[in-house]
Amino acid sequence: MVQALVFWLLASVVVASAVMVIVARNPVHSVLWLILAFFNAAGLMISMGAEFLGMILVIVYVGAVAVLFLFVVMMLDIDFEKLRGGFVRNLPLALLVGLVIAAELVLVATAWQMGPLAPAALAAPVAAAPSLTNTQAIGTILYTDYLYAFQAAGLILLVAMIGAIVLTHRTRAGVKRQSVRAQQDRTPESAVSLARPPVGAGVDTEEGVR
Amino acid sequence: MTTDIAASLVIGAPEIMLAAGALFLLLLGTFRGDRALGGLTVGAVILFGLTALTLVDDPPGRQLAWNGLYVADSFSTYLKLLILVGASVSALLALPHLARLQSARFEYPVLLVLATLGMFMLVSANNFIALYVGLELLALASYVLASFHRDNAKSSEAGLKYFVLGALASGLILFGISYVYGFAGAVGFEEVAAALRAGQSTGVLVGLVFILAGLAFKVSAVPFHMWTPDVYEGAPTPVAAFFAAAPKVAAVGLLVRVAIDAFGGMVGQWQQIIVFMSIASMLLGAVGAIGQANLKRLLAYSSINNIGFLLIGLAAATPAGVSAMLFYLAVYMVMTLGAFLVLLAMTDADGRPLERMEDMAGLVQTRPWIATAMAVFMFSLAGIPPLFGFMPKLAIFNAAVDAGLYGLAIAGVLATVIAAFYYLRVVKTMFLDPPASAVVVPQGRFNLAMMVAAAVLVSPLGLLLIGPLTEAGRRAASALF
Numbered sequence: 006m007v008q009a010l011v012f013w014l015l016a017s018v019v020v021a022s023a024v025m026v027i028v029a030r031n032p033v034h035s036v037l038w039l040i041l042a043f044f045n046a047a048g049l050m051i052s053m054g055a056e057f058l059g060m061i062l063v064i065v066y067v068g069a070v071a072v073l074f075l076f077v078v079m080m081l082d083i084d085f086e087k088l089r090g091g092f093v094r095n096l097p098l099a100l101l102v103g104l105v106i107a108a109e110l111v112l113v114a115t116a117w118q119m120g121p122l123a124p125a126a127l128a129a130p131v132a133a134a135p136s137l138t139n140t141q142a143i144g145t146i147l148y149t150d151y152l153y154a155f156q157a158a159g160l161i162l163l164v165a166m167i168g169a170i171v172l173t174h175r176t177r178a179g180v181k182r183q184s185v186r187a188q189q190d191r192t193p194e195s196a197v198s199l200a201r202p203p204v205g206a207g208v209d210t211e212e213g214v215r
Numbered sequence: 216m217t218t219d220i221a222a223s224l225v226i227g228a229p230e231i232m233l234a235a236g237a238l239f240l241l242l243l244g245t246f247r248g249d250r251a252l253g254g255l256t257v258g259a260v261i262l263f264g265l266t267a268l269t270l271v272d273d274p275p276g277r278q279l280a281w282n283g284l285y286v287a288d289s290f291s292t293y294l295k296l297l298i299l300v301g302a303s304v305s306a307l308l309a310l311p312h313l314a315r316l317q318s319a320r321f322e323y324p325v326l327l328v329l330a331t332l333g334m335f336m337l338v339s340a341n342n343f344i345a346l347y348v349g350l351e352l353l354a355l356a357s358y359v360l361a362s363f364h365r366d367n368a369k370s371s372e373a374g375l376k377y378f379v380l381g382a383l384a385s386g387l388i389l390f391g392i393s394y395v396y397g398f399a400g401a402v403g404f405e406e407v408a409a410a411l412r413a414g415q416s417t418g419v420l421v422g423l424v425f426i427l428a429g430l431a432f433k434v435s436a437v438p439f440h441m442w443t444p445d446v447y448e449g450a451p452t453p454v455a456a457f458f459a460a461a462p463k464v465a466a467v468g469l470l471v472r473v474a475i476d477a478f479g480g481m482v483g484q485w486q487q488i489i490v491f492m493s494i495a496s497m498l499l500g501a502v503g504a505i506g507q508a509n510l511k512r513l514l515a516y517s518s519i520n521n522i523g524f525l526l527i528g529l530a531a532a533t534p535a536g537v538s539a540m541l542f543y544l545a546v547y548m549v550m551t552l553g554a555f556l557v558l559l560a561m562t563d564a565d566g567r568p569l570e571r572m573e574d575m576a577g578l579v580q581t582r583p584w585i586a587t588a589m590a591v592f593m594f595s596l597a598g599i600p601p602l603f604g605f606m607p608k609l610a611i612f613n614a615a616v617d618a619g620l621y622g623l624a625i626a627g628v629l630a631t632v633i634a635a636f637y638y639l640r641v642v643k644t645m646f647l648d649p650p651a652s653a654v655v656v657p658q659g660r661f662n663l664a665m666m667v668a669a670a671v672l673v674s675p676l677g678l679l680l681i682g683p684l685t686e687a688g689r690r691a692a693s694a695l696f
Contacts, residue, residue, distance in 0.1 A: 152220075153227075153281035157336060157348035160234060161355060164329050167241070168359035171322045172374075 011052050019045040032078045040071045057140040223280035226287050228269045229295060230335050236262040237328040244321035252310070252319045259306050259324035263299045263331070270295055277694065279341065283403055286341035293691035294338040294468040297545055301461030302331045304552050304665060308559055309453030311659030315566045318364045318451065327457070330356035334465035338472070343392045343402040346469065350388070350433070353462060354381050360457065361450040373449025380442045384432035391425025394418055404477040411480035423478055427488050430473065433466040436526060437495035440519045444507075447515035452568060455511055456555035459518050460548045467525055467544060471537055474529060475695045482532050489530040490623055496523030497630035504637045508572045510558055513637065514551065517596060520634050521547050527627055528611050531618035538692035539614045542684055543607035546673070550595050550604055553669030557589040560657035560666065569653055575641065577650030585657060586645045588670040595673040597638035598631050603673040606681060 022045065025038040043066045050059035137145075147155055200208050224231060240255050240262070247254070270292050278287045306327050313319045333356060336349030358381065362374025396402050398418030399410040411419065432439035447455040474485055500520025507513040525547075528540035561569040569575075579586040595604030608631065615624040657663060671677065 150282045151284070151344065153223075153284045154344045154348050156234075157345070157352060160237075160329065160332065161348065161352050164326070164352060164355045164359070167322055167326060167329075168355060171320060171326075171359055172362060172365050 008052065012049070015045045015048045015052065018042075019049065033075065036071060036074045036078055039074070040067050043067050043071065055139060057138075057143055223285070226278045226280035227285055227339075229266045230285075230332060230339070232266050232269060233262065233328060233332040233335060236266075237325055237332060240328060241322075241325045244325060247321070249319055249321050252313065252321050252323065255321050255324045256306050256310055259328050260303045262328060263303045263306075267296060267299050270299075281345075283405070284342040284345040285336075285339050287339060288694040290468070290472070290691045290694040291339045293541055293687055294464055294544075295335055297464045297548060298331060298334045298338070298461045301464060301548050301552065302327055302334075302457070305453060305457035305460060308456060308552075308556060308659075308662050308665065309451075311662060312451065312453050312559055312568075315562070315658065318366075320363075323360070323363065326356045326360055330360070330457075331461065334461060337465045338468040340469065340472070341404050341476075343395065343404075343407075343477075346473070347385075347389065347392065350469075351385065353465065354385065354433075357381075357458065357462065360454045361446055363454060364451050369449040370451060371449075373446045376442055376449075377446045380432065384429045384439070386429075387425050387432070388429030391422040391427075391429065394422030394425065396422075398422065404473070407477045408479055411478065415481065420481070420484055423481060423485060424488065426473065427470075427485060430466065430470045431492055434463060434470060434522050434525075435519055436492040436522050437499045437519065438492075440496065440499070443519055444503075444512045444515040447518075448509055448511045452511065452555065452559055452570075455514075456552060456559070459514065459551045459555065463518065463522070464544050464548060467522070467540065471529055471540065472695065475532070475537070486530055486532060489526050490620070493523050493526035493530055493623060494626045494630075496520065496526065497627060498523075498633070501630045501633035501637075504634070505640075507637075510561075510570050510572060510575070510641075513572070513641070514554055514558070517554075517634070517638075518551065520630065521551075521596075523630065524608060524611055524627060527615050527620070527623055530620060530623060531614045533614060533618050534689070534692045534696045535617060536611070536614035537695060538685070538688040539607065539610035541688035541691050542610055545684055545688075546595075546603050546607045549669050549672050549677075550592050553588065553666060553673065554592040554596070556662055556666040556669060557585055557592065559659070559662055560585055561655055562658055563653050564656050566656075566658060569655065572641070572644055574651050574653050574655070575644050576648035578645040578655065580650050582655050582657065585655070585666075588666050589645060590642045591670045591674055593638040593641050597635040599635070601675045601678070603675075603677040603680075606678070610685070 019042050022038045022042040026035045026042065029035045029038055043062060047059040047062040047067075050056070050062065202208050236259075240258055243258070244251050244255055273289055273292045276288065279285065280287065306324050309323060313323060330353050333349050333351075333353030336345060337353060340346040340349055358374050358378040361377045362371045364370035392402065395407060398416050399407045399422075401407050401410055428439060432442075435443040447458065450458065474489070478485055496519050500516050500518075500523055504513050504516035504520070507516060521543075525540050525543055528536040528543065530536070558570065559568075561574060563569055575586075575589075578589070591602065595602040598604050598608040608627075612624045612627055615621075615627070672680070
């Protein structure tokens with residue numbers, strides 16, 4: 006009973022916030038609605054016992070992807086009103102395409118049959134062990150059987166980091182950086198200059214200061 | 216089956232070595248800065264040499280490691296040695312060029328080592344997941360290398376174009392893999408092959424088509440070749456030389472392994488696709504090159520054309536066909552690297568690269584040695600005896616005729632004749648046209664030495680190598696069948 010209640014609550018919030026992503030006028034609000042949708046989808050996964058996937062969804066999508074979206078929306082100068090301009094005019098076509106896709110999905114789901122080649126594939130790759138949470142189960146496969154792919158994925162991320170630095174990092178002239186060494190090497194002689202201006206005259210800054 | 220880490224470390228020693236070496240070079244580079252470029256390049260070549268030492272001891276049979284994701288056999292060893300040669304030459308030939316164009320950053324050899332690691336993982340992949348991670352490792356490093364001259368608009372464009380289309384191809388491959396996994400119930404090559412022996416379904420066929428399309432993009436076979444001329448033209452010339460040599464070897468090797476190992480039970484299905492891609496690549500590569508005025512674009516079309524010839528061997532789907540391909544790959548790599556070395560030597564007095572066809576006019580009068588070397592490479596690429604380039608073509612056509620693919624062999628011969636036109640046009644421009652206004656001042660002595668070595672290898676003197684090369688190719692091909 007509670008399960009069903011939780012499901013309907015989370016699911017309806019997901020759908021509602023997904024709709025709000027599209028109809029919100031302010032793109033920043035769209036991203037915020039998207040984050041709400043992600044959170045509720047994560048809740049759905051957790052309520053179904055896939056706590057690892059749910060947490061990953063929050064970390065990856067809310068933590069990284071949504072924040073990236075926010076950056077893009079705020080920093081790029083895109084006229085969203087213009088993008089949305091032809092909405093009403095294109096609505097009939099969009100509805101038609103949507104209907105066709107929905108009909109196709111229903112047809113595929115009803116007509117689908119298991120292919121002749123997937124006999125053993127349905128068996129779970131890890132023997133069901135009630136004491137194992139699914140985080141542990143994924144971990145035991147990922148760090149043993151797929152260690153090779155896991156390490157290779159690490160190297161791919163390293164290449165991505167090197168690439169980002171190679172392609173974007175440049176040393177610009179005139180950037181002021183803190184140099185601890187230079188700060189410590191300062192002596193009163195090099196840092197302080199005394200001037201005795203005559204009465205009524207100012208101090209020429211160029212004279213004493215480096 | 217669980218991973219026996221100790222045994223896997225021994226079998227996968229070449230990859231471990233490259234990965235550790237890349238990290239070490241990266242660390243060295245971050246401490247020493249860009250002035251370490253020369254030292255790191257030499258370090259990378261030494262690393263490649265040490266890796267080759269772990270490879271030469273080639274035990275017979277298949278050795279599986281990392282829970283069956285990785286396989287080491289004679290096939291992978293042969294290709295890995297070729298890749299090491301290609302990568303070493305690409306690392307060395309870049310040195311004078313990078314310094315000249317103010318792009319001398321220490322990441323170049325590091326990225327090259329990581330790309331090589333990706334290629335190693337590709338040719339040793341025994342599982343679609345291992346295939347995909349290897350492919351991505353190679354591809355990401357390649358995108359960065361293509362836009363290495365980031366201040367040059369063309370180089371950035373090449374990198375972006377390569378990235379967008381490469382990501383699309385990766386998506387196609389992943390989509391295909393998901394189909395194969397869904398319908399065959401496995402991602403390991405052996406398990407897929409076993410499932411196909413039990414019965415075939417349309418779903419696996421769909422997956423096969425998508426995987427082949429994605430891999431065709433990686434080897435730049437028609438109709439997935441569009442990126443090649445633009446990327447070769449825009450990328451820095453040393454990088455283009457690298458793209459034309461080592462990754463091509465790896466991608467072709469991977470294509471062969473996937474087709475024979477995983478989908479060996481569906482030869483009838485993929486053979487049609489390969490035959491089509493082969494004919495289309497040969498013809499389009501030959502015809503498309505005719506109108507090109509830029510030498511890098513010309514060499515790009517030449518590589519498309521050569522991929523077509525290579526695919527003939529795969530279409531035959533026989534040990535003879537695959538061993539002819541392996542032979543072809545070795546010779547093709549030397550010829551292409553040689554042609555790119557000539558292109559790199561073509562610089563004017565200010566060190567700017569000369570890449571246009573008219574810059575080569577009358578080269579024989581000003582720089583007779585460079586012109587002669589280029590003529591050797593062009594004649595060899597055209598497949599004119601007694602140069603070395605003729606022998607692998609002959610072996611490939613032989614394999615096709617033995618497999619009963621007469622139409623394909625005839626198309627190949629026709630394409631050779633068409634392709635000979637533009638190769639010979641380069642020779643004609645160098646030897647018969649009046650000298651161009653631009654003066655060629657070659658730079659980098661070591662590059663010239665490598666150019667001469669490549670020219671000697673493809674000259675009739677290189678024919679002495681036929682014996683060992685065919686023997687190695689035959690041994691490598693027998694590992695697959």
